Amino acid sequence: MRIFDPHIHMTSRTTDDYEAMHDAGVRAVVEPAFWLGQPRTSVGSFVDYFDGLLGWERFRAAQHGIAHHATIALNPKEANDPRCRGVLDLLPRYLEKDGVVAVGEVGFDSMTREEEDVFVRQLELAGEHDLPVLVHTPHRDKAAGTRRTLEIVAQVGIAPERVVVDHLNEVTVDVVDDAGCWAGFSVYPDTKMDEARMVRILQRRGLERVMINSAADWGRSDPLKTWRTGQAMLAAGFTEHDVDHVLWRNPVAFYGQSGRLLLDDVDAGADYAGNTLQRGEPLTPAAQG
Amino acid sequence: MTPDPAPTATRARLASGAEARLEELITEVRRDPGRLSRAVARAARVVGRGPNPDGHRVEDVARARLVAAAAEATGPAGASAVVEDAYRTGDADERRAVLLALPDLDLAAAALPLVEDALRTNDARLVAAAMGPYAAAHLQAEAWRHGVLKCLFVGIPLTAVADLEHRRDAELDRMVAAYAAEREAAGREVPPDARALLDRTPSNP
Incomplete structure (x- = not known):
């Protein structure tokens, strides 16, 4: 099983997690x-x-044979703090970087005016x-927040x-499907989605325009939830091809729209331990100056 | 007769299509050095990436030549600020290219803070690029010796260290020998590069 986790906060995770993820096929x-x-x-x-995100974490992931990309944005929670508003002025510089494959996470936390202003500006930056x-x-008032999100995307x-549109569930998936956006699901130990409910949603709506992530971070979460969901899909009769x-x-199709996914090293099953660039090794000895 | 050494990154040339795309970016940056950060960020996507026949990587050559063009267009008074900005606003790949460009930029010791910054990281790509000819020429002895030792620690082959035989001294040899002894005491492998350095002496190169 080869796995692309389209949403995971690796800065909060350990090297044990990277090893377990690689063993599971991430x-x-x-x-x-x-x-x-x-x-x-x-x-x-x-x-x-x-x-x-664009430096050390990419390097750390590569040492474990995992290609790391990032999305960059001012998040909804901190969009409400005027001290953080200047982040919007930094974004044009970061949104040109090779490892940046989307603008995100943007959207709503408490549905404030400030959140909406910052959300709209960042959608424009994506363009x-x-x-x-x-x-x-x-997480609070999710259905109303999802509807308002879709209105703003359309505007x-x-x-x-x-x-x-991420962190969906049984209540919010249909409006997102109707709008033609991609549906994202976070599978968690005891909040958001779980594997069995995820499989039922896939059985009902099909496999197109859907991404499943662990959204693992510093809270109670599990970086192998993508793999566990794949196992649950197989147990429910989906094929390896479906998984x-x-x-x-x-995720390759969605983030590939950026033109910036770099999967050559991991896609070809390359031996990452033998990757000379990651060891900093010059391809020729340093010029003796 | 030994072959000519590979050109430095700022003097390397690319295949004709990539060279033409790079020339376009360079023209843009010469006209307005303020566009350097954006050009360097986009360089791999516009020009290309992967190995160049001379041993460099295409994206390193593209970025190093862009930095050199901006520094030249700015003139001696502003060049070090341009180079520092390219490093500070760059991601790890861009920073690596700035470090590779340093030997050809005529900055005297002004860019040493960038080398020292790179040597504080644990990113092997940055540490290796930092220990090139610019560090050999300008980095003070204590920092340079620690740079060599750091290469051994993080597994960077000592071929990355420019002018190693010329700059090595008794203090470096002592530090490497102490490192080897510590590894041996712990029952761990001593990196072959450390052994080879200790086995080589100026009279027995």
Whole structure:
């Protein structure tokens, strides 16, 4: 089983997790920029966070044979803090980087005016930088937040197939399907979705335009939930091909719209331990100056 | 007769299609060095990526030449600020290319803070690029010795260290020998590069 986890916060995870993920078949991840648990108080804090996502975390993942990409944005929670608003001015620089495959996570947390302003501006930035968008839906008042999200996506005029609306459930999936956006599901130990409910949704609506993620972070979560969902799909009668469609080809198709996915090293089954570039080895000895 | 050494990244040339795409970006950056950050970020997508026949990577050559073009267009007074900005606003791949460009930029020691920044990371790509000819020429002895030791620690082959035989001194040899002894005491393997360095002496190269 080859797995692409389209939403996981690896900065919060250990190298044990990377090893277990690789053993389970995870070969690619997308790490969306989000909240860190502790609210940030300055723009500089975001600079270091974004640099870490595009620098150290990519390097760390590569050492475990996993291709790491990121989505960059000012998250909905911190969109409400005026001290963080300057992050919007940083985004054009980051949204040009190779490892950035979408704008995200954007959307609503508490459905405030500030959140909406920041959401709209970032949808516009996605258009300006030719990137798809990862939209977070709120945990509180989710159905209303999802409907408002879809209205705003339609108003800004971004193509629905370039938008994934994430953290969906039985109550919110249909409106997203009707809008033509991608449906994202986070499978968690005891909140959001679980494997059995996920399988029932797939049986009902089919395998197109759907992405399943672990959204693992510093909370109670499990970076192998993608693999467990794949096992649940097989147990329910889906084929290996179906599992590959949902857990690999769908995220490749969605994030591939950025033109920036770099999967050559992991896709070809390359020996990552023998990757000379990752060891910093020059292909020729350094010029003796 | 030994073959000519590979050109530095800023002097390397690419295959004709990639070279033409790079020239277009370089023209843009010469006209307005303020566009360097964006050009360097896009360079691999526009020009290409992967091995170049001379041993460099295409994206490293493209980015290093863009940095060199912007520095030249800015002139000696502003060049180090341009280079520092390209490093500070770059991702790890871009920073690596800035480090590779340094030997050809005529900055004297002004870019040393960038080398020192790279040597504080644990990213092997950055550490290796930082220990090139610019570090050999400008990095002070204590920092340079720790750079060599760091290469051994993070598994970077010592072929990445420019001018190793010329700059090595008794203090470096002592540090490497102590590192080897510590590894042996722990029952761990001593990196072959550490052994080879200790076995080689100026009279027995």
